[in-house]
Structures are given as structure tokens and as C-alpha cells.
Amino acid sequence: MRDNIKISSSHWVLIIALLAAMFACYQLLEPYINSIILAFIISLLMFPLHEKIEQKLPTHKNISAFLSCIVLTVIIVIPLLFVLSAIVQQGSVLSQNIYDWVSHDGIQTAFKHPWVTNTLNWANHYLPFDAVSPQEIAQKLAKFASSFGTRLVGISAKILGDATNFLLDFFLMLFVLFFLLRDHDRILSILRHILPFSxxxxxxxxxxxxxxxxxxxxxxxxTALAQGIAGGIGMGITGFPMLFWGTMMAFASFIPVVGTALIWIPSAIYLFFTGDTSWAIFLAVWSIVVVGSIDNLLRPLLMQGSNGMNTLMIFFSLLGGLQLFGLIGLIYGPLIFAITTVLFNLYEEEFAHFLDNQDQS
Incomplete structure (x- = not known):
């Protein structure tokens, strides 16, 4: 432990003023905090590559940091643009196919399936709800289909707005990343100087x-990328647009507990009711055995770097982070748990004598 320092009243005033000023600064930065933290995390991932670039240009820190940012942009943005254009194309084709299926008695054919008829009869007989007829469900789905084009325009506008916000956040993150890479040593030395640790x-x-x-x-x-690729292959084999549904599976894999089942279960049900029973079984088996095993094996393997965090802690850190912070919480959650674990270990070391006396008393 570092030397004890006697804190006077003036020191307390300074500490309180500093905390108030830091809180005010946080309020100013709060709308951009995700971009800043993401830049910090990406700087950790990018730093080995940045060091190699910096070794080639030891006297040009600005150019080195700029080249590292260019490399990141090429790696992320350009492939993302190609993927997005393909998703939009396949998504529009899919929406048109759904509209055609609903509008041309596809629903009526599905409701004539014996399993659907028996399920509705069982539900109407045993469940405490008003009786539901296939005709009522078909009418509501047909009504939805008739307004699907309008809804699709609204969804497309929202996606375009989200994509614009993503690009703005990305370039803000890139701006912060430039300074984190360029001034890495200086920032680290300042943090080491301020922190009251050995x-x-x-x-x-x-x-x-x-x-x-x-x-x-x-x-x-x-894990999301691997599940998206494996899920997209399975969906493509069974006749669905591969890239579109593979991307949807990748996003769904971020959802704890439910995961990719949110995509493949309705798809398998659709195949079953349209008469493609063998393909429905294939998709279910493929999704459980191949896609599911990726989540069960790859995610714990990749997250073993979280020292002191068992599988249960990792699960709740992901679940709580997603609930509190959204998608970025998948990083924040484990980070908060891990820092807390380290601080507990430091506390245990610093107060070991006191804690031992407490145990013996």
C-alpha cells in the first residue's frame, strides 16, 4: 500500500469539487459515451497492429494513428456496405414473396393442415379464451398483408435512420480512436499517476x-458471426434467402436464452405447414446440432479470458448488460463484473490483516 496521507479539510473541498466537475463532464459526454468506450476497447484490439505500423514510422505518430484508422475502416465499413446492399435486396424479395403467399390463399392452405386444425380445436376446447376460427386469423393476416407495403416503407425509413446514426457514431468512434492510438503511452502514464494503487x-x-x-x-x-454463417447456410439449403436470414440469425444470437431459435423455429414451422416436412426437420436438426453447438462451445471458449468469472457470472453479466445498456451491454456487463472482481481481490490483499483478525475473533 502506498504511504498514508493525512487529508485536511481543504483536501476534502478539492476532492468534492473534483467529483462535481467530473460528474458535469460525464453529463456532457454521456450522449457519446458508447462511442468513446467502444473506441477504447477497439484501441486495445488494434494496438498490436498499430505498434507494427508505428515501428515503420517511429517519428510520425499522427500518420501511424491515421493509417490504423484507415485499416479499421477498410476492414469494417466497406464489407458492411456490401452486406447491407445484399440484405436490402434479399429482404425486398422476401417481403414480396410473403405478400404474394398471404394474398394468394397461402394462409388458407396452411390452416387446412390437420395439425393446425387439431391444435385450434384443442385450444378452443381447453383454453379459457374466446373461440378462434381459422377464417378470423386469415382475415387479420390478410389485412396485415394489405398494409405490408406501407409498413415496409416505414421500416425502411427507420433502418435508413439507424444506418445514418451508426455511421455518425462510427466516425465519432474513429475520431476518438485516432487520439487513443496516437497518445496511448501518455494516457496510460496519466492513469497510472492518478490511480492510488501500486x-x-x-x-x-x-x-x-x-x-x-x-x-x-x-x-x-x-460467436454471432459464426452462428450467422452456419445459420445462413442452413437457411440457404432449405430455400430461404441465405444472406438475409444469416444476418438475422447473427443479430438474434445476441439475445440470451432465446438466441437463434427466434429465427429458425418459425422458419421450420413454415416449411412444415407448406408441405416441406423433410426440409423442416433438416433445418431444425441443423440449427440445434450445428448452430446451437457453436453457442455452447465457442462462446465459453472465447470468454475464458475473464479470470475469476465462472459460466454463471458470464451469463448474468451478458443478460444484465443487455438489459441495462442494449447491445453494447454485451461488452459492458462482463467488463463491470471483471473490474469488480479485481477490486475485490485488491481489497482482500490490502486488508488481509484486518480480515484475518475478523475471522479469528
Whole structure:
């Protein structure tokens, strides 16, 4: 532990004023905090590559940081634009196919299936609800289909707005990333100087933050990518637009508990009721065995970098992070748990003598 310092009343005034000023700064930065934190995490992932670029240009830190940002943009933005254009194209074809199926008695054919008839009869007989007839459901679905074009325009406008916000956030993140890469050593030395820990404790804290940040990104996003690819292959084999539904599966994989089942179960049901029973069984087996095993095996393997965090802690950190912060919470949750674990370990070391006396008393 560092030398004890006697804190006077003037020191307390300074500390309180500093905390108030820091809170005010947080209020100013709060709308952009996700971009800033994401830039910090990406800087940890990018730093090995940035170091190699910096070694080639040791006296040009600005150019090195700029080139690293260019590399990140090429890796993320350009492939993303191609994927988005393909998704829009396949999504429009899919929406048209759904509209045609609903408008041309596809619903009536599905409701004539014995399983559907028996299920509705059972529900009307045993469940405490008003009786539901296939005709009523068909009319409501047909009404939805008739307004589907209008809804699609609204959804497209929202997606366009979200894409615009994403690009703005991305370039803001890129701007912050430039300075984090360029001034990495200076920022680190300032943090080490301010934190009231020993050098070994600071090293442990920074190492854990770096480790958990990397494992959270790898565990969540690489698992989503792998499940999206595997799920897209399965959907493509059974006749669905591969890229569109593969992307939907990748997004669905971020949802704890439900995951990709949100996509493949309705798809398998649709295949079953349209007469493609063998393909429905294939899609269900493929999704459970191949896609599901990726989540069960790859995510825990990639997130093993979270020292002191067992599977239960990782699960609740992901679930709570998603609930509190949205998608970015898949990184925030494990990070908060890991930092808390490290701080508890530091507390246990610093107050070991006191805690031992407490145990013996």
C-alpha cells in the first residue's frame, strides 16, 4: 500500500469539487459515451497492429494513428456496405414473396393442415379464451398483408435512420480512436499517476480490463458471426434467402436464452405447414446440432479470458448488460463484473490483516 496521507479539510473541498466537475463532464459526454468506450476497447484490439505500423514510422505518430484508422475502416465499413446492399435486396424479395403467399390463399392452405386444425380445436376446447376460427386469423393476416407495403416503407425509413446514426457514431468512434492510438503511452502514464494503487496492482487492473474487453468482443461478436454463417447456410439449403436470414440469425444470437431459435423455429414451422416436412426437420436438426453447438462451445471458449468469472457470472453479466445498456451491454456487463472482481481481490490483499483478525475473533 502506498504511504498514508493525512487529508485536511481543504483536501476534502478539492476532492468534492473534483467529483462535481467530473460528474458535469460525464453529463456532457454521456450522449457519446458508447462511442468513446467502444473506441477504447477497439484501441486495445488494434494496438498490436498499430505498434507494427508505428515501428515503420517511429517519428510520425499522427500518420501511424491515421493509417490504423484507415485499416479499421477498410476492414469494417466497406464489407458492411456490401452486406447491407445484399440484405436490402434479399429482404425486398422476401417481403414480396410473403405478400404474394398471404394474398394468394397461402394462409388458407396452411390452416387446412390437420395439425393446425387439431391444435385450434384443442385450444378452443381447453383454453379459457374466446373461440378462434381459422377464417378470423386469415382475415387479420390478410389485412396485415394489405398494409405490408406501407409498413415496409416505414421500416425502411427507420433502418435508413439507424444506418445514418451508426455511421455518425462510427466516425465519432474513429475520431476518438485516432487520439487513443496516437497518445496511448501518455494516457496510460496519466492513469497510472492518478490511480492510488501500486504499480503491480495497476498492472493487474489494466491487464484484466484488456483481457475481458478482448474476450467479451471475441465471445459475443465472433460467436454471432459464426452462428450467422452456419445459420445462413442452413437457411440457404432449405430455400430461404441465405444472406438475409444469416444476418438475422447473427443479430438474434445476441439475445440470451432465446438466441437463434427466434429465427429458425418459425422458419421450420413454415416449411412444415407448406408441405416441406423433410426440409423442416433438416433445418431444425441443423440449427440445434450445428448452430446451437457453436453457442455452447465457442462462446465459453472465447470468454475464458475473464479470470475469476465462472459460466454463471458470464451469463448474468451478458443478460444484465443487455438489459441495462442494449447491445453494447454485451461488452459492458462482463467488463463491470471483471473490474469488480479485481477490486475485490485488491481489497482482500490490502486488508488481509484486518480480515484475518475478523475471522479469528
Amino acid at each position: 504499480r503491480s496492482q495497476e498492472d493487474r487492473l489494466f491487464e484484466e480490463i484488456e483481457k475481458v474487453s478482448k474476450s467479451a468482443v471475441m465471445g459475443s461478436f465472433l
